Amino acid sequence: MIRAILCATLVIASLAVAHAPAAAASLAALPATVRVNIAGLGITYGVIGSTGTLTVTRTDGSLVYRGGARTVVRRNVRRIAGAGLTVPDRSVAVAPEERQSRAALLRAARTAARDDGPRAIETIPFELTLLSGSSDDLGTLLLGSQRIETLLATTDDGLLTLNGKAYRGSFLVTPDDDGDLIVVNTVSTHDYLASVVGAEEPSTWEPEALAAQAIAARTYLATHLRLHDAYDIEGDARNQEYGGVRTEAASTVRAVERTAGVIATYRGATIDALYSANAGGVTEDSENVYVNALPYLRSVPSPGDEVASRSSFGKTSWAWTREVTAPQLRDYLAVRGLNVGVPSRIELVRLSAAGRVLAARVTGTLGQRDIGKDGSRYFFGLRSSLYTVRLETKEETETVEYTNSDRNGALGVLGAERIGTLYQRAAGDAAELRLLSYTYRLPARFIFSGRGNGHGVGMSQWGAQGMALAGASAEEILTHYYTGIALTNVGGP
Secondary structure, rough: OOOOOOOEEEEEEOOEEEOOOHHHHHOOOOOOOOEOOOOOOOOOOEEEEEEEOOOEEOOOOOOEEEEEHHHHHHEEEEOOOOOOOOOOOOOOOOHHHHHHHHHHHHHHHHHHHHHHHHHHEEEEEEEEEEOOOOOOOOOOEEEEEEOOOOOEOOOOOOOOOOOOOOEOOOOEEEEOOOEEEEEEEEHHHHHHHHHHHHHHHOOOOOHHHHHHHHHHHHHHHHOOOOOOOOOOEEOOOOOOOOOOHHHOOOHHHHHHHOOOOOOEEEEOOEOOEEEEOOOOOEEOOOOHOOOOOOOOOOOEHHHHHHHHHOOOOHHHHHHEEEEEEEHHHHHHOOOOOOOOEEEEEEEEEEEEEOOOOOEEEEEEEOOEEEEEEHHHHHHHOOOOOOOOEEEOOOOOEEEOOOOHHHHHHHHHHHOOOOEOOOOOOOOEEEEEEEEEEEEEEEEEEEEEEEEEEEOOOEEHHHHHHHHHHHOOHHHHHHHHHHHOOOOEEEOOO
16 A cells, blocks of 8 residues: 655544644635535526525515525516516426416417517516425516525525525525526535535445545635635536535545544645546546646556446446447537537547547548547547547447346447347246347447546545555545645644
8 A cells, every 4th residue: 555654743543634833824724614506507497495494585684585485596587568477487397287377377478479569578587486385386476686686595493405405504596707597505614525525425435535535625625715706616526516415424524524624735735636536547647637737646556446347336437438320429529519520530649658548630521620638528428538449330230138228228329220139938838928138230330448437637536445445544545646745734624
């Protein structure tokens, strides 16, 4: 097991880090609370409720609603002018018993538009409505505005919910940096980290792997705070996955508490603690994926990644295959802005020392385009850039057991032709036939074969689990994946 010699003394049993006071004094503790965007790139419809009493106020403290019902925040609501009726949003699913009333409202909207023209339908930029029950998706108007109003949602006796997911703390309904409607969850940093650890790794994983993840998540948070006006950090894969109460567990809480205040530093400064699901056996130098060459984000072996191959849900993080026909790849590339026509050849022009594709070239009926660095994941739809590719043109057949739903489904998507079905007579009953397998004729296709899942820079989460299973401590895991770092206790959560 790899062990780095730290300048500071680490008490491994508790991860209570002893550090030089001067070094720690220059690093601030994390704040007690963090503001997390839990609405992604923005929403047009969000149901906000509480397991207790929900209170909604404006920024000046005036009360908008208090009670036990659910509310809905919406953008660009269409209403029948003068009738007080909302035109239903077809993209929102409703219960069967509500379909008749929705259809009646749509008929009323069509009638109004026919009689009064376009002026019959007005658009309200922002609304807050009160739902009367579980089958009500329109609700009674509480507030309407020509702009997104900033609203605070709190509860004193329960949890808040957004679209059915429960969260601690409070919600702020607000526009984001681009003016889209988002919901920001202000939550204690302790609870945030406990949820992130459980969202990023299974809560049943080894305690040392969870502790390493807690330190990495805390360190990542420290370097990504306050990059936005209305919130501190994204609650999804753009920063760190955050699932609210759903991804908390006793094990993730313990991981956060036993590592309280500990972050990873390099020469006294907080590192950018990048991590990904599986490095495919070897991590990557940072400059081969991102812009900067960081001394602590160097390529290192990651043999622990292979434990994913023995996991029912993790095996495709270790080794994977993607098959796609040339016309399918043409369409896939085109929607991503890369128009080469029907591809005929893919060349891997340049590889890193770790084996990842740094440059690929696609040749098609309309021309040729180059794809750089980590772009293969986006343009080809791959799990990682650690891959090979070949064009299979000869006619092949494949027999698949009928119980293998994943492979049968994949061949259906590929457009493979089913040319045979195998049955077996049931024992003791000559009249009963039992389905065994299907045989397919496979089309010409590109076959991508690779390892790993994610960008591959920094800590590999499956690699951390593999090291922990082999007896490594959180310190050993982190100092293996982040070259030359120290663990520093800056205090706080």
